[in-house]
Amino acid sequence: MHDLPAPDQRARRITIGALIFILCCLLSTARVVWDAPRPSSLPDSANRIGRRSDLRFASLKASLPERGVVGYVGEPGAAALGDYYLAQYALAPLVVDHSENHPLVVGNFPSPPAASPAIRPPSENLQLLKDFGDGVILFANKGAN
Amino acid sequence: MALVLPTLACLASGFLLVCVGWSRKGPLPTDLLLRASLSVGYGLGLFSVFCFLARVCNIRNLVLVDLLVLVLLIAAVVLAWARAAENTTAVSTSNSVQSPVWFHRVVTSALVIALCGAFYSAILRVRAYPHGDGWDAFAIWNLHARFLFRGGSLWRDGFTALLPWSHPDYPLLLPAGTAHFWTYLGRDDPHVPAVVGFFFTFATVGILLSALSILRGRAQAMLGAIALLATPSFIEQGAWQYADIPLSFFYLATIALLCLHDQRAQEASSQPPAGLLALAGMAAGFAAWTKNEGVLFLGAVILARQLISIRSARRVALAGGKINFARQSGPLLAGSAPLFLLIIYFKHWIAPPGDLFSDPSSMLHKVLDVTRYWAIARWYVKAFLRFGDWLLIPGSLLLIGFYFLAGKEDRRTAQRGFRTSVLALALTLAGYFAVYLITPYDIYWHLRFSLPRLFLQLWPATVFLFFLVVRGLSEGVPAGSGERGLDPLRAGECA
Numbered sequence: 160m161h162d163l164p165a166p167d168q169r170a171r172r173i174t175i176g177a178l179i180f181i182l183c184c185l186l187s188t189a190r191v192v193w194d195a196p197r198p199s200s201l202p203d204s205a206n207r208i209g210r211r212s213d214l215r216f217a218s219l220k221a222s223l224p225e226r227g228v229v230g231y232v233g234e235p236g237a238a239a240l241g242d243y244y245l246a247q248y249a250l251a252p253l254v255v256d257h258s259e260n261h262p263l264v265v266g267n268f269p270s271p272p273a274a275s276p277a278i279r280p281p282s283e284n285l286q287l288l289k290d291f292g293d294g295v296i297l298f299a300n301k302g303a304n
Numbered sequence: 305m306a307l308v309l310p311t312l313a314c315l316a317s318g319f320l321l322v323c324v325g326w327s328r329k330g331p332l333p334t335d336l337l338l339r340a341s342l343s344v345g346y347g348l349g350l351f352s353v354f355c356f357l358a359r360v361c362n363i364r365n366l367v368l369v370d371l372l373v374l375v376l377l378i379a380a381v382v383l384a385w386a387r388a389a390e391n392t393t394a395v396s397t398s399n400s401v402q403s404p405v406w407f408h409r410v411v412t413s414a415l416v417i418a419l420c421g422a423f424y425s426a427i428l429r430v431r432a433y434p435h436g437d438g439w440d441a442f443a444i445w446n447l448h449a450r451f452l453f454r455g456g457s458l459w460r461d462g463f464t465a466l467l468p469w470s471h472p473d474y475p476l477l478l479p480a481g482t483a484h485f486w487t488y489l490g491r492d493d494p495h496v497p498a499v500v501g502f503f504f505t506f507a508t509v510g511i512l513l514s515a516l517s518i519l520r521g522r523a524q525a526m527l528g529a530i531a532l533l534a535t536p537s538f539i540e541q542g543a544w545q546y547a548d549i550p551l552s553f554f555y556l557a558t559i560a561l562l563c564l565h566d567q568r569a570q571e572a573s574s575q576p577p578a579g580l581l582a583l584a585g586m587a588a589g590f591a592a593w594t595k596n597e598g599v600l601f602l603g604a605v606i607l608a609r610q611l612i613s614i615r616s617a618r619r620v621a622l623a624g625g626k627i628n629f630a631r632q633s634g635p636l637l638a639g640s641a642p643l644f645l646l647i648i649y650f651k652h653w654i655a656p657p658g659d660l661f662s663d664p665s666s667m668l669h670k671v672l673d674v675t676r677y678w679a680i681a682r683w684y685v686k687a688f689l690r691f692g693d694w695l696l697i698p699g700s701l702l703l704i705g706f707y708f709l710a711g712k713e714d715r716r717t718a719q720r721g722f723r724t725s726v727l728a729l730a731l732t733l734a735g736y737f738a739v740y741l742i743t744p745y746d747i748y749w750h751l752r753f754s755l756p757r758l759f760l761q762l763w764p765a766t767v768f769l770f771f772l773v774v775r776g777l778s779e780g781v782p783a784g785s786g787e788r789g790l791d792p793l794r795a796g797e798c799a
Contacts, residue, residue, distance in 0.1 A: 169711070173775060174407060176709030177527060181414045183697045184534035188421040190695040191536045195425035196432035208435035208442060209494075226458050228466065240469075244443040247467065251447060252455035256466045 211242070211269070212249035219265065219291050220250055228254040230261030230300065232285070234268055242267050259285060262303050266296035307496070310488035313370050314481075315340075318347025320377035325579035325586075325639075327384045334517045338560075341510030342583075344503045345553050349590040352480035353646065355487070359452060359459050359480075360649075366487050384579070408523060415526045418533035423506075429543035430502050434494040436545035444471055445547060446497050448479035453486045465656040473658040475647055477594040478547055497545050505542030508553045508764050509533055515560035516771050519567060528771040531703070532764055537693040541760065547595050548757045554591035554598065555732075556764040558584050558605060559725040563772065566721030578635040585639025593643050596658065597736070597761060602640055604731035605724070609633050612724045663744045670742050680740045683751040691759035699763075703770050710775045725769055729762055 196204060223229060231246060233239050246267050247255040255265060259282055266285075285298040322342045354369050363369065435442050447470055451462025463472040478500070485496045509532050516525035532538060542549040561584035568577050588605045591598030613632045661667075670676060689698045736758050743750045 169775075173710045174404075176706045177407070178410070180527065180702055180706045181411065181530060183694075183702050184530045184699075185414060185417060186696055187534040187536055187692075187694040187699070188418045190693070191425045191534065191539050192421045194536060194540070195428040198428065201428070201432050204432040205434055208433075212435075212442070226455075226461065241439065244439060244447075244469070247470070248442045248447050248450070251450040252458065252461055254461055254464055254466055 208245065212245040215269075215293060215295060216246060216249040219295050219297060220253075222289065222291075222297060223250065223253055223263065223265075226252060228256055228261060230259050230264035230298075230303070231255050231257045232259055232264055232266050232282075232298070233257075234270060242269055259300055260303050262300055263288075264298040264300050266294075266298055268294035268296070270294070306489050307485070307493075307499070310485045311499075313374065313488075314347040314351050314485075315343050316347070317350045317370070317373055317377060318343030318345065320374070320381050321346045321350065321586075322583065324377065324380045324384050325583035326577075327387070327579065334514050337510055338514035338518065341507040341514060342557055342587075344507035345550070345557060345587065345590060346583075348481040348500060348504075348550075349477060349586075349593065349643075351484040352477045352593065353643070355452065355480040355484035356476055356646070356650070362457060366484060411523055411526045411530075415530050415533075418530045419509075422509075422533040422539045426502055426505060426539050426543045429540065430498045433544060434498045436497070436501075438544055438546070440547065441497065441545035443469065444474060445478045445545065446482065446494070448472075448474070448476065449482040449486065449497065450492055452476070452479055452483035453492055460654055463655050468656075468659060471659075473651060473655040474547075474596060475593045475598070475650065477590060478550060498543075501542050501545040501549065504550045504553050505539060508542075508549065508556055511553070511556050511560055512764055512768050515564060516768060519563060519772060520776060524771050524774075524776040528767050531699055531767050531771075535692040535694065535699055535760075535763065537691065537756070537760060538763065540693070541757070546757065548761045551591055551594045551598055552761045552764045554587045554594060555601060555729075555761060556768055557587035558591065558601075559728070559765045560768060561587060562605075562609075562724055563719070563721035563768075566719055566724075570719075578631070581635035582639035585636040585641075586643065587639075588636075589640035589643030592640075592647055596660075597732075597758065599647065600735040600739075601728070601732045602644065604735065605728045606633070606636065606640070608724045608727035608731060609636055612720055612727065616720060659744060660739065660742070666744075667742045676741055676747060679747060680737055680751065683755055684737070687751075687755045687759050691756040692763065703767070707770070707774055712773045713775055722769065722772060725765070729765060729769075733762065 229250075231243060233243055233246075243255070243257055246265060250265070264285055284300050284302040286301060288297045288299050290296050319339055322339050326339070350373065354373065355366065358364075358366055358369060429437075435446065448462060452459050455461060462470075465472070478497070482497045482500060485500075486492045489496070509529050512532055513525050513529040516528045538549065538552075561580050565577060565580035565584065568580065584605075588598075588602045592602040610633060688700050692699045694702075736755075740747060740751060740755075
């Protein structure tokens with residue numbers, strides 16, 4: 160058995176512990192502040208998602224039915240998944256299925272043509288209906304049900 | 305400005321609901337802070353439930369529904385307060401807790417600095433990323449909110465197996481709450497979910513501060529609040545609209561209300577207040593209505609309550625007494641039951657099956673694979689040290705260090721509310737472990753992207769329980785020094 164510390168000794172230990180605790184927490188508070196976005200960058204970053212979704216698909220949206228399911232083709236690779244999600248976000252309540260097997264298919268190629276040279280129907284079944292610019296294209300799939 | 309009316313309606317309905325369940329009369333500022341903080345979650349919870357039910361029943365006038373609910377809640381509060389006036393029991397003595405003046409000043413200053421820093425950072429993040437940063441906000445929660453708001457009578461289209469990446473089986477507290485606000489505004493303003501995330505972040509701190517203040521005194525409460533405000537990823541993910549922060553809000557609310565109930569039951573042994581227990585059950589139900597992990601937590605809380613009650617019953621039976629199980633768990637179940645039924649309805653009739661159990665044939669094989677246990681255990685240890693993104697010293701290590709210096713109060717760890725809460729969190733953590741065992745995804749990918757956030761969900765409740773039991777300064781100051789505080793629990797026992 161070991162002796163319990165005397166009350167004043169215990170108080171000192173708790174006080175020291177609390178002060179160290181506070182000091183370390185305030186270090187992390189410095190990180191909370193330091194990692195915050197700079198006020199000067201606010202206007203640019205605030206519109207980032209809007210530019211890639213709502214603004215980008217505004218004119219296409221007017222040409223699509225209000226409800227139902229449309230297909231989707233985009234750039235290859237996992238990095239382009241975000242573009243697909245943002246297309247769905249913009250076009251809701253229309254369901255955007257990542258497949259060509261629909262009568263209407265949304266094409267989304269945000270990279271400039273040099274990086275993504277094939278702004279042409281990605282498959283033989285697709286026929287270009289309208290190019291809305293900025294890599295947003297509407298295709299028709301004649302073979303789809 | 306257009307947001308003011310729905311915000312007031314949301315907070316008022318949450319506040320009134322809390323007042324119906326909790327007629328306790330204590331020190332005004334602390335009680336008010338706790339009720340106001342709770343009202344954020346309960347208000348949005350009610351908003352989401354009524355928006356969802358309105359969509360299901362094809363009711364278009366949500367404002368009328370809100371007015372009706374507010375009138376009913378006001379009537380219920382009047383009734384509850386009239387009853388409470390007759391049955392007023394012990395009053396909190398938390399104001400009697402004192403710590404040395406200089407120490408109190410240091411802690412208060414640190415809290416102000418941490419609060420200002422977190423506030424500054426959160427406001428900038430909300431303004432910089434109104435759609436959230438990372439995919440969760442626009443790929444899951446706000447997308448579902450758009451389907452509920454824009455979809456009209458065909459809102460169910462959004463909850464389709466064609467969009468498995470949007471997790472259409474995820475519950476709807478955040479999407480339906482947001483859609484309710486948008487219905488008031490008449491447009492899908494992206495600032496609504498951003499403001500909701502902001503409110504949840506600071507309301508969680510408010511619950512921690514006020515509940516600890518009632519149970520342990522102000523110094524201990526401020527230390528707890530500093531720990532949470534100084535957790536960088538907590539502030540960051542709250543502002544970025546990750547649902548883990550609202551979930552952590554409901555975990556904390558459940559546990560704080562359970563502990564408040566059990567302390568109150570000790571103070572007024574004749575009739576423990578059932579309202580607090582019902583509110584705790586409702587908070588656990590709202591957790592389940594926020595994210596699938598919440599369903600696990602709800603089950604864990606109910607199971608833990610039963611297990612602890614059975615253990616207490618054995619002890620009481622040995623002493624010749626008897627425990628009333630209906631009173632111990634009935635209100636908890638009654639509070640969570642409506643939300644549980646709502647979740648069953650959503651999962652069974654609206655949402656497609658989730659991805660977790662999509663490959664049952666390989667589950668047994670995975671459960672028997674020892675390397676998976678080892679991998680998960682290693683990641684648990686790693687995440688324990690890293691999840692908060694602290695600078696230099698992890699917050700989890702800080703708590704351990706503080707514990708070794710200060711020690712604990714044994715009589716608090718013996719309290720039923722505390723033991724129930726610890727067991728519930730342990731069961732939830734074990735449940736997360738089991739989910740990783742059977743995950744259909746690559747286990748390392750899954751652990752890497754989700755484990756730190758799962759730890760963050762449990763963090764506010766852990767900080768609360770830690771500062772509930774760790775020895776505070778009022779116990780450590782020598783008697784007769786003039787600075788020794790009166791412990792509220794001990795005062796309650798004396799009363």
